[in-house]
Amino acid sequence: MQSSITVSSGQLSVSAPYISDTVKSGQVTQAFVVNMSEWTVTISSKVIVDWEANGYTEGIFVLSNGARANVATDSSIDLVIVASSGQYLILAPDNFQAFVADFSSQVSPVANTTA
Numbered sequence: 001m002q003s004s005i006t007v008s009s010g011q012l013s014v015s016a017p018y019i020s021d022t023v024k025s026g027q028v029t030q031a032f033v034v035n036m037s038e039w040t041v042t043i044s045s046k047v048i049v050d051w052e053a054n055g056y057t058e059g060i061f062v063l064s065n066g067a068r069a070n071v072a073t074d075s076s077i078d079l080v081i082v083a084s085s086g087q088y089l090i091l092a093p094d095n096f097q098a099f100v101a102d103f104s105s106q107v108s109p110v111a112n113t114t115a
Contacts, residue, residue, distance in 0.1 A: 003058060003072050005093045007102040012081070014089065018059045019070040023083050028108035030082040033100060036090075037076055041065050043090075063088060079103065079110065 003016030013022045036043075042064045056074040063069050069088035079100055081089040093099050104110040 003093075005072065005091055005099070007099065007106050009106050012089075012103060012107050014070060014072060014091070016058055016072055019072060021070050021087075021089060023081060023089065023107070025107045027084045028081055029084050030080075031103065031108045031110045032080055033077065033110060034080050035077055039080075043069065043071065081108075 003014070006013045006015075011022055011024045014020065043061045058072045059070075061069050061071055067086055067088050069090050071090045073090060073092035075092035075096065077096065078090045078092040079096075081091070081103075083089070091099075100110055
C-alpha cells in the first residue's frame with residue numbers, strides 16, 4: 001500500500017488508498033502521543049473501510065467514544081490528532097519521532113507524550 005503523510009507549514013495531509021485528509025493548525029483541538037494498548041479510547045469493531053497486512057492498518061474506524069477516526073499505522077505508539085470537527089487521525093508513519101517533532105513545530109504542539 002502506498003500512503004503519504006506530509007507535514008508542512010500549518011497543515012498535515014494524509015493521502016492513502018483508503019483515507020485522504022488535510023488538517024490545518026487552526027482545526028487541531030488536541031494532539032498527543034499514546035500507547036494504544038493503554039489508551040482509554042479503543043478502536044471498536046465497527047469498521048467503515050480498512051486494509052491490514054504485515055502489521056500495517058489503514059482505514060476509517062469508529063472509536064469506542066463514537067467518533068470517526070482515519071487510521072494509518074504500523075505501531076502501537078501513535079500520534080492522535082483530534083480535529084475541531086470531532087474526527088480523529090491516528091498516525092504512525094516511518095521516522096515517528098521526527099514526524100511528531102515536525103507536526104509539533106509546524107502544525108500544533110503535541111501534549112501528553114507517552115512514547
